[in-house]
Amino acid sequence: MSEGALWLVGAGNMGGAMLRGWLAAPGLQRPITVIDPFIEQVPQGVTLLRELPSGDEQPDILVLAVKPQQLDAVRGVFEQKTGAPRLLLSILAGVETETLRQAFSVEHSVRAMPNLPVSIGEGVTALYSGTADNGVRAEAAGLVAPLGLIEWIDNEALFDAVTALSGCGPGFLFRFIDAMASAGEALGLPADQAMRLAVATVKGSGLLAAQSTEGPEVLADRVASPGGSTREGLNVLDAEDRLKHLMRETLAAAARRNAELAAAARAS
Numbered sequence: 459m460s461e462g463a464l465w466l467v468g469a470g471n472m473g474g475a476m477l478r479g480w481l482a483a484p485g486l487q488r489p490i491t492v493i494d495p496f497i498e499q500v501p502q503g504v505t506l507l508r509e510l511p512s513g514d515e516q517p518d519i520l521v522l523a524v525k526p527q528q529l530d531a532v533r534g535v536f537e538q539k540t541g542a543p544r545l546l547l548s549i550l551a552g553v554e555t556e557t558l559r560q561a562f563s564v565e566h567s568v569r570a571m572p573n574l575p576v577s578i579g580e581g582v583t584a585l586y587s588g589t590a591d592n593g594v595r596a597e598a599a600g601l602v603a604p605l606g607l608i609e610w611i612d613n614e615a616l617f618d619a620v621t622a623l624s625g626c627g628p629g630f631l632f633r634f635i636d637a638m639a640s641a642g643e644a645l646g647l648p649a650d651q652a653m654r655l656a657v658a659t660v661k662g663s664g665l666l667a668a669q670s671t672e673g674p675e676v677l678a679d680r681v682a683s684p685g686g687s688t689r690e691g692l693n694v695l696d697a698e699d700r701l702k703h704l705m706r707e708t709l710a711a712a713a714r715r716n717a718e719l720a721a722a723a724r725a726s
């Protein structure tokens with residue numbers, strides 16, 4: 459049975475990834491309309507509008523996937539409408555549910571933090587809502603379930619940390635893959651082969667970590683034969699907790715920026 463319309467406002471890197479994830483998975487029966495002034499095209503079966511419909515037309519579900527700095531333009535159009543979407547799901551980094559609830563006059567807003575692998579159904583989406591009842595929570599979870607793992611976050615204050623870890627995380631891991639490949643190249647491997655080896659190694663290790671009942675520390679020890687070469691390499695990463703410090707600084711910088719975006723959204 460067809461369900462109410464879903465409007466996806468902004469289909470750039472992340473909105474586009476969610477759209478691809480939804481279309482690749484069976485089950486989403488809703489008509490989808492993308493509102494984006496700039497993207498070139500949308501997949502077959504999806505309606506593309508260059509601007510939000512004026513007048514009182516409203517979607518059943520509104521998914522906000524613009525940059526936080528673009529929120530005001532979207533909010534401005536909804537302020538002119540009577541009524542409100544039944545469910546608001548926002549993926550905007552740093553913008554709080556209460557800010558959204560007031561801006562869009564919705565009863566419930568659900569904040570989501572997906573990550574780029576949602577495009578292949580292998581992402582993780584963190585969810586938070588301070589007001590949604592079980593029915594709304596189940597609906598929000600059902601919407602993002604085809605995109606990968608779901609993690610509910612109890613405390614919105616932790617959302618900046620979640621964003622830094624899993625939202626930004628693919629960006630950090632892509633850098634890691636690059637660094638691994640170029641280190642292989644520095645040891646004499648052809649660049650394309652080094653990249654294939656690095657990508658396959660990260661993919662396989664991620665899958666193994668996800669499936670294993672043992673933690674990454676134990677798995678690392680499985681690779682490191684006593685007196686062997688992995689241990690020598692691990693000693694470099696572990697010296698003075700180098701890698702740990704680097705990741706802490708990396709995530710802290712990202713979390714700080716999320717907090718700044720939240721403050722700016724509250725003030726606007």
Ligand SMILES: NC(=O)C1=CN([C@@H]2O[C@H](COP(=O)(O)OP(=O)(O)OC[C@H]3O[C@@H](n4cnc5c(N)ncnc54)[C@H](O)[C@@H]3O)[C@@H](O)[C@H]2O)C=CC1
Nearest residue numbers: 468469470471472493494496523524525526528531550551
């Ligand atoms: N890129 C990522 O991996 C992740 C991004 N996010 C969040 O997703 C949101 C979008 O980020 P990206 O996709 O990376 O940015 P992006 O710049 O790739 O996409 C934004 C899209 O919004 C469109 N847009 C601009 N003004 C608009 C308007 N007034 N109405 C409708 N559409 C408009 C742009 O044409 C563009 O396609 C941000 O709020 C970000 O915090 C969340 C998780 C991960």
Ligand SMILES: O=C(O)[C@@H]1CCC=N1
Nearest residue numbers: 551621622625626627
């Ligand atoms: O960089 C950003 O602001 C967004 C939030 C999480 C990933 N990308």
